[in-house]
Amino acid sequence: MIHLVLGGARSGKSRFAESRVAQITASIPQVCSPVYIATATIGHDNEMASRIARHQDDRAASVLSWLTLETPLALAECLTxxxxxxxxxxxDCLTLYLTNHLLLTSFGGAAETAIPNFATNLASSDWQTEKDSLLAVLPKLxxxxxxxxxxxxxxxxxxxxxxxxxxxxxxxxxxxIATMADHVTLVVAGLxxxxxxxxNS
Structure with missing residues (x-):
C-alpha cells in the first residue's frame, strides 16, 4: 500500500501521516517497528535544526517504537x-529529498557544504536516475x-x-507518485x- 500525503507548510501533514502509520500498524498482526525515513539535513540552519528537534521529540513521545533512518539522498536504495x-x-519528506539532490547538483564539488553530515552511497547526484529508481521501487515493496x-x-x-x-x-x-498510490490525501489547516x-487497501 502506498499513501501519499500532501500539504503546505504547517498544514499538519506530518502529524496526519504519523497518525496514519499508527492506524496501519495497529491493523497488522505481528507487525515490525515502524520505520521513519528522515530526509532533512540540519546543515548551518538553526531554524531547520529546531524543526528536526521538534519532530524527534514528537517521535520520542509517540506510543510507536520508531526506527529512524536519516536518508537525505539514496531513498530508493534505502527502501529496497x-x-x-x-x-x-x-x-518525511519528498520535497526535502528533492531539494538535497538539486543542491548537490547545483553546488557540484562543494557537496559537503551544500548538504553537511549526510551519509550516502551516491558518488554524485543524478536526480532523474534517482527519481526513476524510486518510482520503480515503490510498487514492488x-x-x-x-x-x-x-x-x-x-x-x-x-x-x-x-x-x-x-x-x-x-x-x-x-x-x-499520486498515479501509482493507493491513497492520496491533501491536508489543509490540519484537516x-x-x-x-x-x-483494495
Whole structure:
C-alpha cells in the first residue's frame, strides 16, 4: 500500500501521516517497528535544526517504537534494503529529498557544504536516475509506505532558475507518485481531504 500525503507548510501533514502509520500498524498482526525515513539535513540552519528537534521529540513521545533512518539522498536504495513484510515506512519528506539532490547538483564539488553530515552511497547526484529508481521501487515493496510531500504549486511562480526547477520537479514527482498510490490525501489547516482512495487497501 502506498499513501501519499500532501500539504503546505504547517498544514499538519506530518502529524496526519504519523497518525496514519499508527492506524496501519495497529491493523497488522505481528507487525515490525515502524520505520521513519528522515530526509532533512540540519546543515548551518538553526531554524531547520529546531524543526528536526521538534519532530524527534514528537517521535520520542509517540506510543510507536520508531526506527529512524536519516536518508537525505539514496531513498530508493534505502527502501529496497529495509523492505520486508509486516512493516510500515514513513518518508518525511519528498520535497526535502528533492531539494538535497538539486543542491548537490547545483553546488557540484562543494557537496559537503551544500548538504553537511549526510551519509550516502551516491558518488554524485543524478536526480532523474534517482527519481526513476524510486518510482520503480515503490510498487514492488512489501512494506506499507506513507510518503509526505509539500504541495508547492499553489503560489506565485518563484524567481530564480533553481527555485523554478524545484517547483517543476516537485510537481512532477507528486503527480507520478499520486498515479501509482493507493491513497492520496491533501491536508489543509490540519484537516485531511481525501483525493484518491483505493477500496483494495
Amino acid at each position: 534494503r529495509i523492505d520486508k513484510a509486516n512493516q510500515v515506512i514513513l518518508v 512489501q512494506s506499507d509506505v506513507v510518503l509526505v510531500s509539500n504541495e508547492v504549486g499553489s503560489g506565485v511562480v518563484p524567481m530564480g532558475e533553481l527555485s523554478r526547477e524545484f517547483v517543476d520537479q516537485a510537481g512532477w514527482l507528486n503527480q507520478a 485531511p481531504l481525501p483525493l484518491k482512495t483505493s477500496t
